[in-house]
Amino acid sequence: xxxxxxxxxxxxxxxxxxxxxxxxxxxxxxxxxxxxxxxxxxxxxxxxxxxxxxxxxxxxxxxx
Amino acid sequence: xxxxxxxxxxxxxxxxxxxxxxxxxxxxxxxxxxxxxxxxxxxxxxxxxxxxxxxxxxxxxxxx
Amino acid sequence: xxxxxxxxxxxxxxxxxxxxxxxxxxxxxxxxxxxxxxxxxxxxxxxxxxxxxxxxxxxxxxxx
Amino acid sequence: xxxxxxxxxxxxxxxxxxxxxxxxxxxxxxxxxxxxxxxxxxxxxxxxxxxxxxxxxxxxxxxx
Amino acid sequence: xxxxxxxxxxxxxxxxxxxxxxxxxxxxxxxxxxxxxxxxxxxxxxxxxxxxxxxxxxxxxxxx
Amino acid sequence: xxxxxxxxxxxxxxxxxxxxxxxxxxxxxxxxxxxxxxxxxxxxxxxxxxxxxxxxxxxxxxxx
Numbered sequence: 001x002x003x004x005x006x007x008x009x010x011x012x013x014x015x016x017x018x019x020x021x022x023x024x025x026x027x028x029x030x031x032x033x034x035x036x037x038x039x040x041x042x043x044x045x046x047x048x049x050x051x052x053x054x055x056x057x058x059x060x061x062x063x064x
Numbered sequence: 065x066x067x068x069x070x071x072x073x074x075x076x077x078x079x080x081x082x083x084x085x086x087x088x089x090x091x092x093x094x095x096x097x098x099x100x101x102x103x104x105x106x107x108x109x110x111x112x113x114x115x116x117x118x119x120x121x122x123x124x125x126x127x128x
Numbered sequence: 129x130x131x132x133x134x135x136x137x138x139x140x141x142x143x144x145x146x147x148x149x150x151x152x153x154x155x156x157x158x159x160x161x162x163x164x165x166x167x168x169x170x171x172x173x174x175x176x177x178x179x180x181x182x183x184x185x186x187x188x189x190x191x192x
Numbered sequence: 193x194x195x196x197x198x199x200x201x202x203x204x205x206x207x208x209x210x211x212x213x214x215x216x217x218x219x220x221x222x223x224x225x226x227x228x229x230x231x232x233x234x235x236x237x238x239x240x241x242x243x244x245x246x247x248x249x250x251x252x253x254x255x256x
Numbered sequence: 257x258x259x260x261x262x263x264x265x266x267x268x269x270x271x272x273x274x275x276x277x278x279x280x281x282x283x284x285x286x287x288x289x290x291x292x293x294x295x296x297x298x299x300x301x302x303x304x305x306x307x308x309x310x311x312x313x314x315x316x317x318x319x320x
Numbered sequence: 321x322x323x324x325x326x327x328x329x330x331x332x333x334x335x336x337x338x339x340x341x342x343x344x345x346x347x348x349x350x351x352x353x354x355x356x357x358x359x360x361x362x363x364x365x366x367x368x369x370x371x372x373x374x375x376x377x378x379x380x381x382x383x384x
Contacts, residue, residue, distance in 0.1 A: 001329065001373060003195045003232060004344075005263065007069065007106045008322035008352070014305045016351055018313050023347035024324075025311035031340040032332065036310050040195055040232065042263045043306040049078045050107040053321060054100050055089035057082050065137065065181060067323045067360060068152075071261065071298045072130035072160070080159055087155035095148040096140065104323060104360065113270045114299040117129060118292050119281035121274050131259045131296060133199065135325065135362045142241045146249050153247035164246045168259060168296065170199045171242040177334045178363040182356045183345035185338050193265065193309060197327065200258035200288070206369045208287055210380065213372035215283035216260075223276040224268065228374045234327045235370040245257060 001038045002028060009058060010045040017043060065102045066092060073122060074109040081107060129166045130156060137186060138173040145171060193230045194220060201250060202237040209235060257294045258284060265314060266301040273299060321358045322348060329378060330365040337363060 004024060012020075025039045048059035068088060076084075089103045112123035132152060140148075153167045176187035196216060204212075217231045240251035260280060268276075281295045304315035324344060332340075345359045368379035 001232060001371070001378075003234070003263075003327045005325045005327075006322050006348075007067075007108075007324075012352065014313075014315070017305055018316065020347065020351040021308035021313055022311045023351060024344055025308065027340065027343035027347050028326075031336055031343060032328070039310065040193060041308045042195070042300075042302050044106075044108060044263075044300060044302065045306065046106050046108065049081055050109065051321070052085035052089065052105045054103065055086045055093075057078075057085055058321075059078070060082065065179070065186075065360060067135045067362070069133045069135075070130050070156075071132075071259075071300075076160065084155065084159040087159060088152060091148065091151035091155050092134075095144055095151060096136070104321060106323070108298075108300060110298050110300065113273055114301065115129070116277035116281065116297045118295065119278045119285075121270075121277055122129075123270070124274065129296060131199075131298070135323075135364075142249075142251070145241055146252065149244035149249055150247045153244065167246065168257060169244045170236075170238050170259070172199075172236060172238065172362075172364060173242065174362050174364065177337055178365065180341035180345065180361045182359065183342045185334075185341055187334070188338065193307070193314075195263045195327075197261045197263075198258050198284075199260075204288065206377075206379070209369055210377050212283065212287040213377055214375045215287060216280060217372065217375035219276065219279035219283050220262075223272055223279060224264070231374065233372045234364075234366050236327075236364060236366065237370065243257070250257075 001034060002032070004028070004039070004041040006041065006043045008043060008045055009051055010047055065098060066096065068092070068105040070105065070107045072107060072109055073115055074111055129162060130160065132156070132167070132169045134169065134171045136171060136173055137179055138175055193226060194224065196220070196233045198233065198235045200235060200237055201243055202239055257290060258288065260284070260295070260297045262297065262299045264299060264301055265307055266303055321354060322352065324348070324361045326361065326363045328363060328365055329371055330367055
């Protein structure tokens with residue numbers, strides 16, 4: 001309470017994920033005044049073939 | 065804006081995903097009048113053991 | 129199977145939603161070869177104060 | 193941990209929602225062995241004009 | 257109708273998933289009165305490095 | 321890219337939402353190195369009768 005779902009492309013390091021979860025949690029606690037322990041965050045990674053923008057897969061943009 | 069999340073069973077080819085993302089984006093642009101570049105789509109694949117319908121895993125239906 | 133969740137700003141007409149759901153479903157059936165009846169779509173509308181891009185609420189962009 | 197999101201059509205009573213959240217939580221605790229307090233459930237209601245199956249809005253099925 | 261998305265940490269057995277999907281479906285049918293066949297459930301597993309609570313990754317809690 | 325969905329209880333002020341979206345976006349840009357403009361955030365509010373923890377609706381906790 002609250003729960004965050006982050007949809008991102010795969011390939012981030014554990015260090016980046018650790019810092020991301022820490023800072024997102026901090027942003028929630030600061031602005032909503034909820035206990036830190038109540039914040040849950042799930043990072044849902046998708047392959048570059050499984051995400052698109054503007055109708056084009058990221059895998060195909062990468063190839064350009 | 066908008067963002068689409070598609071929950072589907074794993075096993076689709078990149079060709080199918082490419083065409084799906086292209087056509088879903090086209091359907092959004094046509095009906096909502098938003099710029100094509102603003103449409104983001106994530107395909108979230110789940111294993112056949114991780115999805116169920118009618119209380120039964122798709123993995124178990126497959127076995128039948 | 130599959131399920132689509134569409135996150136969009138509120139304010140669309142029922143006509144737009146009807147056509148959007150029809151065309152998104154068509155795109156799924158065409159590219160994944162699933163039965164039309166198996167496609168479920170939820171449109172999750174958010175207020176202009178409840179969605180942001182680039183760190184700015186859409187409500188504030190609108191004001192500009 | 194885990195977090196459940198339930199996408200349903202609007203119009204359920206508080207009694208139904210209360211019992212649904214109770215029983216869904218029970219099913220998670222029983223099968224995953226997690227503490228009851230760790231289970232969070234959000235019910236995301238959509239209007240009958242904002243959800244479709246088989247390419248048709250539930251609002252239009254209702255009319256039939 | 258309805259659709260459930262369950263965000264959980266990876267590592268559950270197929271037996272646990274099978275029973276979880278069965279019991280969650282039962283809880284929905286019992287309380288919402290919908291046909292069993294209409295209930296769809298996706299289990300979205302995340303790695304222990306991809307989920308956090310209280311600003312800390314589950315992978316780091318595990319290490320303690 | 322990425323997209324964040326935040327599931328929270330209803331009742332926050334626009335000022336809180338504005339600051340939350342700004343700070344969450346900052347946390348993403350800092351840790352993932354993506355352009356600020358690419359970050360999209362949707363706040364999905366649920367009524368106190370539509371969210372539960374530990375098998376109990378927040379509406380019922382509130383009453384205690």
